[in-house]
Structure formats: C-alpha cells, structure tokens
Amino acid sequence: MDILTQLVINGIIAGAIYTLIALGFNLIYGATKFFNIAHGVFAAIGGYTVFFFFKLSGVSLVPSILAGVLLAGIAGMLSDRLIFLPLRRKRGSSVIMLVASLGLFTALQSVIAIMFSNRFQTLTDIFNIQKTYQIFSGVITQIHIVIIITVISLTIGLFLMLNRTKFGKAVKAISDDEEVARIIGIDTDRVIGYVFFIGSAIAGLGGILIGFDTGIMPTMGMGLLLKGVIASIVGGVGNIYGSVCGGLLLGFVENFGVWKISGEWKDAIAFGLLIIFLLFRPQGVLGK
Amino acid sequence: MKKTAGIIIGVVAALMLVSAAYVHSMSKKPVVKDTFRIGMIAPLTGDAGFVGVGMKNALLMAREQWGDGKYNYEFVFEDDQLDPKLSASAAQKLLNVDKVDAIVTVGHAPRITVPLARQYDIIHFAIAVQKDIPDGVNNFSHWAPSVKLNGLLIKEMQKRGIKKVGVFRTTSLEAWVAYYNDFLEGIKNTDIRVVTDQTFKKGEKDFRSLIARAKPTNPDIYLIFVETPELEIVAKQIREAGINTPFTTLEGFEVTEQPELFEGYWYVSPVEPSEEFSKAYEAKFGKRPPVCSPNAYDIFNLLATAVERAGSSPSKKPATAQIARELKKIKSFPGALGDLLVSDNGMVMSGVQVKMIKNGKPIALEH
Numbered sequence: 282m283d284i285l286t287q288l289v290i291n292g293i294i295a296g297a298i299y300t301l302i303a304l305g306f307n308l309i310y311g312a313t314k315f316f317n318i319a320h321g322v323f324a325a326i327g328g329y330t331v332f333f334f335f336k337l338s339g340v341s342l343v344p345s346i347l348a349g350v351l352l353a354g355i356a357g358m359l360s361d362r363l364i365f366l367p368l369r370r371k372r373g374s375s376v377i378m379l380v381a382s383l384g385l386f387t388a389l390q391s392v393i394a395i396m397f398s399n400r401f402q403t404l405t406d407i408f409n410i411q412k413t414y415q416i417f418s419g420v421i422t423q424i425h426i427v428i429i430i431t432v433i434s435l436t437i438g439l440f441l442m443l444n445r446t447k448f449g450k451a452v453k454a455i456s457d458d459e460e461v462a463r464i465i466g467i468d469t470d471r472v473i474g475y476v477f478f479i480g481s482a483i484a485g486l487g488g489i490l491i492g493f494d495t496g497i498m499p500t501m502g503m504g505l506l507l508k509g510v511i512a513s514i515v516g517g518v519g520n521i522y523g524s525v526c527g528g529l530l531l532g533f534v535e536n537f538g539v540w541k542i543s544g545e546w547k548d549a550i551a552f553g554l555l556i557i558f559l560l561f562r563p564q565g566v567l568g569k
Numbered sequence: 570m571k572k573t574a575g576i577i578i579g580v581v582a583a584l585m586l587v588s589a590a591y592v593h594s595m596s597k598k599p600v601v602k603d604t605f606r607i608g609m610i611a612p613l614t615g616d617a618g619f620v621g622v623g624m625k626n627a628l629l630m631a632r633e634q635w636g637d638g639k640y641n642y643e644f645v646f647e648d649d650q651l652d653p654k655l656s657a658s659a660a661q662k663l664l665n666v667d668k669v670d671a672i673v674t675v676g677h678a679p680r681i682t683v684p685l686a687r688q689y690d691i692i693h694f695a696i697a698v699q700k701d702i703p704d705g706v707n708n709f710s711h712w713a714p715s716v717k718l719n720g721l722l723i724k725e726m727q728k729r730g731i732k733k734v735g736v737f738r739t740t741s742l743e744a745w746v747a748y749y750n751d752f753l754e755g756i757k758n759t760d761i762r763v764v765t766d767q768t769f770k771k772g773e774k775d776f777r778s779l780i781a782r783a784k785p786t787n788p789d790i791y792l793i794f795v796e797t798p799e800l801e802i803v804a805k806q807i808r809e810a811g812i813n814t815p816f817t818t819l820e821g822f823e824v825t826e827q828p829e830l831f832e833g834y835w836y837v838s839p840v841e842p843s844e845e846f847s848k849a850y851e852a853k854f855g856k857r858p859p860v861c862s863p864n865a866y867d868i869f870n871l872l873a874t875a876v877e878r879a880g881s882s883p884s885k886k887p888a889t890a891q892i893a894r895e896l897k898k899i900k901s902f903p904g905a906l907g908d909l910l911v912s913d914n915g916m917v918m919s920g921v922q923v924k925m926i927k928n929g930k931p932i933a934l935e936h
Binding site for chain 2 (some may be wrong): 413420496536537543545547
C-alpha cells in the first residue's frame with residue numbers, strides 16, 4: 282500500500298462525510314441565513330432510527346434507512362414549524378435563531394440519550410470487518426464507496442433540483458432575498474419548511490452512513506456539525522457546491538496533516554484551516 | 570438513734586434502688602452505631618458505564634456479605650461518565666454535601682480526589698495505575714502496578730520473539746500515558762523497540778491515516794492502549810486496511826464487548842477474580858463480574874476491616890489516621906483478587922497474568 286494513495290483515498294472518504302453534513306447545512310443556511318446548530322442532531326436521529334428499526338426491532342435494512350431519512354427530515358421540518366418559523370415571524374435576529382437551535386440541539390440530544398443511553402452503538406452486528414477493495418495501491422471499504430456514491434448523487438440531485446425545478450428556483454429566490462420572493466408570490470414559509478425537510482433528511486442519511494462505518498452515539502452530532510460548518514465556511518457558506526469543495530479540502534488537509542504530525546492535532550488542523558479562511562478569504566473558495 | 574439509723578437505711582435503700590433502676594435502664598438502651606459513609610465516583614452511564622455499575626454491584630454485595638459489624642456502612646454513588654469535570658463536581662458533592670468518610674474512585678476521578686482527600690482528611694481508595702496516587706496517609710490504590718503489568722508484557726514479548734512493536738494509544742486518559750511510559754522504560758535494556766507510535770485524542774473515530782502511517786513500519790505486534798469503543802474501532806480499521814498483525818494490550822481486551830475481534834490474541838491484565846467472588850457476583854447479578862468490580866469488592870472489605878479494627882466504640886467511628894494505620898497493617902488478606910498486601914505507601918498489591926481471548930472469553934495462560 283502506497284501511503285500517498287491511501288491518504289488520497291482517506292481524504293476523499295473524510296471529505297465525503299463532511300460534505301454530507303455541509304450539504305444540508307448550506308441548503309438551510311442559504312434559505313434562512315442563520316447557523317442551524319440543531320442540524321447536527323438530525324444526523325443522530327437518522328442513525329438512531331436505523332438502530333431502533335434495523336438492529337433492535339429486526340426490520341429489514343432498506344425500510345429502516347428510509348424511516349431514518351424520513352424521520353430526520355420530519356424532525357427538521359417540525360423544528361422549523363414549531364420554533365424557527367414563529368421566531369422569523371417575530372423578526373428574531375440570527376443570533377436568537379442560533380441560540381434557539383442550540384437549545385433544540387441539546388434537548389433532542391438528551392432525548393436520544395435517555396431513550397438509547399449514552400453508549401456507543403453500532404448499526405451492524407458487532408464491529409463487522411467490511412469488505413474492502415483495492416484502488417491502485419490503496420484500500421477502500423464497501424461503505425466508503427456507498428458514502429462517496431451517495432455524496433455524488435446528492436450533489437447532482439441538488440444541482441438539478443435547484444436549477445431545473447420550480448421549487449429549486451423558489452429556494453434560490455428566497456436565498457437571494459426572502460422579502461422580494463414573498464412579494465412576487467412565493468410561499469416562503471412553505472418552501473423553507475421543505476428546505477428544512479430536505480436538509481435534515483440529508484443529515485439523517487449522513488448519520489446512518491457514518492453509523493454503518495464506525496458507529497453512533499447521542500453526542501455524535503456536535504462533532505459532525507463542527508466539521509460540516511468548517512467545510513461550509515471553507516467552501517463558501519450557503520453555496521451547495523462550496524460544501525463539496527470545502528468538505529474535500531478539509532478532508533485532504535486533515536489526512537495529509539496527520540501524515541506528518543501527531544493524530545492528536547487533527548481537530549487543530551481543521552480549525553487552523555477555518556481561521557486561515559476567515560482571515561484571508563472569508564467568502565470561502567467558491568464564494569456565496 | 571433508732572430514728573437516725575432508720576433514715577440512713579432508708580436513704581441508702583432509696584439510693585440503691587435509684588442506682589439499680591439507672592443501671593437497668595442503661596443496660597436496656599440500644600447501642601447507637603455510628604455510620605461510616607463511603608462515596609464512589611465512577612462512570613455509571615456511557616461507554617464505560619459497565620465499569621461503574623460493576624463496582625457499585627460489588628460494593629453492595631460486599632456490604633451484604635459483611636453483615637452486622639461494629640458500624641453501619643452507607644454508600645453514595647456518583648456518576649461521572651468518565652468526564653473529569655463531572656468527577657470534580659462529584660467529589661465536591663461527596664465531601665461537602667454527603668460528608669463521606671471515604672471515597673472510591675476510578676478513571677479521571679483518582680487524580681482529582683487525591684488532593685481533596687488530604688484537604689478533607691478522608692480515606693481515598695483509587696482503582697488506578699498511577700504510582701504517585703497512593704501515599705499511605707489518605708490515599709490508597711488497588712490495581713496491579715503498571716511496572717508489574719508491563720514487566721510481564723515485555724517478558725511475554727521476549728518469550729514470543731517479538732522485537733518490533735507498533736503502538737496506537739490515546740493521550741486523553743492518564744492511565745494509558747502511565748502504561749506507555751513504563752513500557753518504554755521497561756524495554757530500554759531489551760531488543761524490543763517501538764517502530765511506530767500513533768497517538769490520538771479520545772473520541773477519535775477515523776484512524777485510517779494513522780494506520781497508513783504505521784503500516785510501512787511492519788511491526789511484529791500492535792500494542793493498543795485505549796479503552797472501548799476506540800479499541801474496537803482501531804482494531805477493525807487496522808483489519809480493513811489489510812493488516813493481519815496481531816494485537817496486544819494491558820487490561821483492554823477485558824473490557825471489550827466484541828471479544829471476537831481479538832480472538833486468539835494474548836494480553837496482560839490483573840489476575841482473574843477468585844471463583845468464589847465470580848460465582849457470587851454471577852449468581853446475584855446474572856453476568857460475569859466486569860473489570861474493576863473485584864477491586865471494589867476488596868476495597869470495601871479492606872476498608873471495613875480497618876475501620877472495625879481501629880474503632881474502639883460502636884458509637885464513634887475511628888479517625889482517618891487510625892484507619893490508615895490499620896490498613897497498612899494488613900499484610901495478608903483473602904481478597905477477590907487473591908492474597909492481598911497493603912504496602913506502607915498505600916498500594917494494595919495483587920497479581921498479574923497473561924490471558925488470551927478464546928471462544929470470546931478471557932482465559933488465563935500464565936500467572
């Protein structure tokens with residue numbers, strides 16, 4: 282195994298995982314202009330739904346995954362209907378929305394911990410060694426291939442949705458100016474609700490795939506969210522394609538970083554990259 | 570004259586009557602036993618929750634078996650989820666609110682409790698590997714010493730002809746750092762060398778790039794110093810990277826709930842608990858005693874023995890210094906982890922052994 286090839290593969294895998302979180306985060310940020318901290322917990326909701334149906338209740342895999350994605354999406358849409366929409370109507374600032382999302386994150390995370398305990402759980406039977414494939418001189422597992430294909434499919438799907446559908450154009454209009462979008466007749470509340478559904482469902486899918494790769498725990502959302510936010514800012518906050526760019530860049534920098542320095546510095550490398558971008562290119566690689 | 574004698578006899582008789590009544594009432598008054606309160610700080614929930622639950626069960630079982638002693642023994646259990654912040658607040662609560670006389674700790678809590686035990690003058694019993702924790706005054710420890718564990722680990726490596734060791738270890742828990750430092754010290758005059766040392770923080774789930782770095786060094790064995798679930802994740806990702814090098818560790822394979830990952834691999838850990846303890850635990854709680862539970866069981870018995878020996882009256886529990894003195898007098902004590910000896914610096918000596926995971930269960934290879 283050539284170390285460079287393996288590091289490239291590892292960078293792509295990590296980048297794909299960060300992209301999964303950043304995609305939904307950026308979609309919601311683009312429409313609402315606030316940092317939805319609660320986004321991370323929807324990944325955990327997806328993971329734990331599959332854990333409940335697939336592992337605990339013996340439901341087959343595909344319906345369990347569908348349930349996980351749907352429940353995460355519904356939870357996201359409900360969070361908008363019950364918390365963020367009323368705040369938007371009261372002209373709550375983005376800081377108020379952020380604090381509310383932090384509260385929601387903490388509450389939902391605690392509910393998951395109460396229901397399933399704080400323990401680390403796996404979605405497969407024990408820590409099954411996954412099937413691996415050789416790519417040049419590197420190794421990649423089956424689930425990583427699934428993650429990469431999922432990210433590519435989601436990015437293409439979101440691109441088509443945003444550019445080829447009426448709904449996508451409405452989302453872009455809201456993203457440009459919500460007030461004007463409303464004036465021209467777009468039901469902004471309904472569209473933002475759907476955006477929450479789609480963004481949270483993507484996070485839920487991310488949580489499920491990560492669960493199949495390593496495992497799940499109630500606190501998994503915060504770590505994922507932080508990396509997703511870094512990927513968003515590095516790629517261009519609010520920009521769907523920036524998510525992919527930022528996620529991959531973050532994945533590469535982290536993995537090549539620990540090639541030369543100790544693994545304890547992985548998070549420091551990620552946040553170092555964030556600070557560099559905030560200082561020298563706050564609009565990110567692709568801008569808004 | 571007769572009248573005076575009659576008065577004197579009357580007074581004496583009355584006094585005798587009163588005295589007899591007083592003595593009678595005193596003899597009937599129940600002796601009020603003083604209560605010795607023991608606090609425990611351990612993870613009761615989370616990934617390491619099974620450790621604290623096992624300790625709690627063992628303490629309760631030990632008290633039940635102790636029966637009616639000179640003093641009453643009460644427990645206060647605090648869950649720190651293996652989080653040092655929670656360990657600190659739990660220690661403060663036990664000392665200031667519950668006013669405990671002794672604290673039993675594990676994980677991050679020992680390091681936090683050591684100075685507090687001195688400040689509040691209580692007995693602190695740590696299930697900890699760090700050799701600077703016991704002082705024989707307030708602080709005692711009951712865990713096989715790291716030097717002893719590493720000594721056997723190195724001896725076994727030499728026996729098996731292992732020369733190149735690859736290390737994966739966390740620097741987030743002091744115990745693993747202590748183990749690694751003693752391992753390095755122990756291999757100084759041997760032909761064993763560490764060919765790769767990969768460190769990471771607790772909570773890390775992606776070890777693939779560290780594995781890619783380690784693989785070209787081609788070690789004879791991977792020494793993994795981390796607790797569950799990172800232990801299993803590292804092992805799984807090493808295998809997924811196409812590496813079939815065996816694993817070893819100190820104590821770690823004992824705690825895994827996925828022993829299948831380590832099937833056929835040897836490791837070094839404290840001795841297996843006695844059959845008597847294991848059977849009693851299994852009969853009461855329906856499962857094998859987890860790691861640290863025999864230590865907790867021994868700690869209660871050692872503490873209660875010292876308290877009862879040091880105390881002169883059931884109505885007044887002995888002072889900490891008296892208990893510490895009695896503890897250090899114990900040179901042979903039948904414990905769950907064999908014949909125990911309390912050293913003058915407060916360390917309870919117990920044995921170590923080489924074990925192997927066979928059919929998913931740890932079996933002893935050598936004492």
